[in-house]
Amino acid sequence: MLESMLIYLPLGIIAGLMAGLLGLGGGLVVVPILTITLKISGVPDEEIMKMALGTSFATICFTSLSSVYAHNKKQAVLWRVLFKFLPGVLCGVFVFGFFVTLFSTLVLKYCFAVFVLFSIYNLLRAKKKAEENKPPNESIKVLTGFGFGIGGISALVGVGGGAMTVPLLNHLGFEMKKAIGTSAAAGFPIALAGAINAIWHGINVEGLPAMSLGYIYLPALFGISITSMLFAPIGAKLAHTVSPIILKRVFVSYLGIIFIQMVLSAH
Incomplete structure (x- = not known):
């Protein structure tokens, strides 16, 4: 088990930095x-x-706690x-979590890719002056309704919702840095x-690796x-020293890479 863990230590570094810097739970790196x-x-x-979605959620439980403390x-x-x-x-996660067991890997990968693309659109969309x-x-x-949608999509793509929550809160008029901090806090539940x-x-699925707890x-x-x-605390510290414009550019660039990778892996 120790040898297997060593493979994932570098991945945790990237996930932690992204969690603190961008309000993500790390799922967009991990999945x-x-x-x-x-x-x-x-x-x-x-x-x-x-199993990628389930493992991603489990890691976010730990990453988000560290990130939210720093924010x-x-x-x-x-x-x-x-x-x-x-x-x-929470209602969205439990309701849509049931459908994950019904979908194929290909369908779930496309769900993930579409969700990333929509998040990029939300960040790039120019605000009207009235907004x-x-x-x-x-x-x-408004917050409960959007929360249900974000929880549901999070269940389908194995993320803490940061890629949706941050653009949403920013769109609703909240400062980018506070949108990131609040998104990090939402990631744990x-x-x-x-x-x-x-x-x-x-838990009762056959053929999974020996060192598994369900998915x-x-x-x-x-x-x-x-x-x-x-x-994650290092990323959070960086989030409060970098300008909101640069944060958005980093966020969009990162999401673009993930979108391309997921689409290519589906074929």
């Missing part, structure tokens, strides 16, 4: 690479994407907004719900979590 390494570990093709120290987590957002998010000047929208109906789903739906691959979980928790 694409897991689809490759899990195949090498002998996971059946039809179960690879499901909260900078007073960048909007807790009142988060509490309005969470009921819809730029309006106060932040903290309506519980999303990931925890997703990990529970992964264990529940995968969670334990060597990857431990290897990624160790380094991601150490490097």
Whole structure:
């Protein structure tokens, strides 16, 4: 198991930095690479994407805690907004988590790619002047409704929702750095719900590696979590020293690379 963990330590470094810097739980880093390494570990093709999603959620549980602690120290987590957002998010994760077990690896990969493309669009879309000047929208109906959609999509693509939550909160009028901090905080409950789903739906599936807990691959979980928790605070510190414009450009560039990689891996 130790040898297997060593493969995932460098991946945890990248996931941790991205989690802190961009408000991601690390899923956008972890899932694409897991689809490759899990195949090498002998996971059946039809179960690879499901195990990648479940393992991603489990790692986000640890990464997001480290990231949100660092962002909260900078007073960048909007807790009142988060509490309005969470009921819809959790409902979305559990409802849509059921459908993950019904979809093929190919369908899940395309879901992941489409979600990334939509996130890029949200970040690049130019705001109208009326939107730029309006106060932040903290309506519980709006936040709960969007939360349900984000939770549902997160369940299908194995991420903490940061790639959707950050653009959404920014679109609703919240400052980019606070959108990132709040997104990081939302990542933990999303990931925890997703990990529970992964264990529940995968616990009796045959043909999975010996070191698995349902659809969670334990060597990857431990290897990624160790380094991601150490490097997430470093990413969070960088997020508060880099300008919002540069943050957006980094975010969009990174998402573009992930989109291309996922589409190519689906063929």
